[in-house]
Amino acid sequence: MLKGIVKPLLIACTFSVASAQAFDVKHTSVAPIIDGQQDAVWQQAKWHDMPYLMDGTLPEKADFNGRYRLLWDENYLYLQAEITDDMLIDTHADPLDRYWDDDALEIFVDGDASGGIHQFNHTALAYHIGLDNQAADIGDDEKAHLYNDHISSIWKRQLGTPNTVLWEVAIKRYPNDYTDADPKAAILLKAGDVMGFMLAYCDNDGSDVREHFMGDHDFEAQNGSKNLGFITADVFGKITLRK
Template structure:
């Protein structure tokens, strides 16, 4: 009897694995405010330098949580950035050289090259919450209808912001000519996911590009997420 009780207790108390994303039964409000629903999710660090120089913790640091329901993958990023810059007015022009949150999504964790197709997405979300990725014609376009984004600066620590995003996932055969509807999310589904931040402190180009996952360089280049979905982390949607 005691052994059965211990087994049951261990099942109930099993912590969420690092590669699992927990379900939320409460819809997340995308408002840059961390409500209690986020308490069930684990923090993950953004500490891997992808490009540029590694910033000091006062210049930039970040961590994030992820939740899901049947409609959306929810992201909450807690960021420290001492200078917020959106100097290029045209959202399709050099969007990677302004401060931007970049979300990489592969809806079935199949990996592969997605540079000029939509088998995976690399959403560059600017400070005005516009989301840009490369289209199949090799030009940038907005995918604002794929997600909802909002960030808010802390009232007590002005360098701290909370950035929340609700992201819809799309099938591998989504194309610009045939924009299929978003797919429902289900428990047990495997997805590819990675998060990064473009940090500019006033230069002509971004000074730092920092992400959530270590990337093996190709010819010395770690900036592979916008090309190869195989560098994303792989996660399982968990119903808890």
């Protein structure tokens, strides 16, 4: 998320995705427990790295390093992220105030992989999950809202590696016509579904703004900015749900 409001008309609509993630996600018959601890069920899922700079400066691996894996059942897309961050920062007590400048896990989901501008609508969502496990995004009224009923999130520091946290999230999927005034029910997931997906991390090391914004795949736009996921789902990768 950029600081302040950026109107979509200012952003070029042609994107070149250099190495977008596109992979299959395995079904699980046993739902992972969202508790920030390792479950045996996760051993069937493949790790994906988060090495790409999307905004700010490139950190050293001791400052930030991240990877994640996914599973699904009919109710949720499950995420387990392993994040190394040498300094956890949450300076804004209000979860709707500059949440992108605190440490946050940012999950981008396009339920039907239709792409397009979503900054002020919910054809896709950019969940900024703060260290308090609350999920914020811009609503269709151009104001920040909490979408805590969309996700369940828990993270914990790992014993023996205090700078590493295991962050687990269960994510529901919503239809394109979801609005804040008229919320729709979540949609069940099924084998063969293709979804837009991208994962990023906002990393603040103690300054007034985040220093690093790291993601799981690389892309470029005509204006040179890579901080575009909160505006357009065209830069997301794609996942396919498999039995």
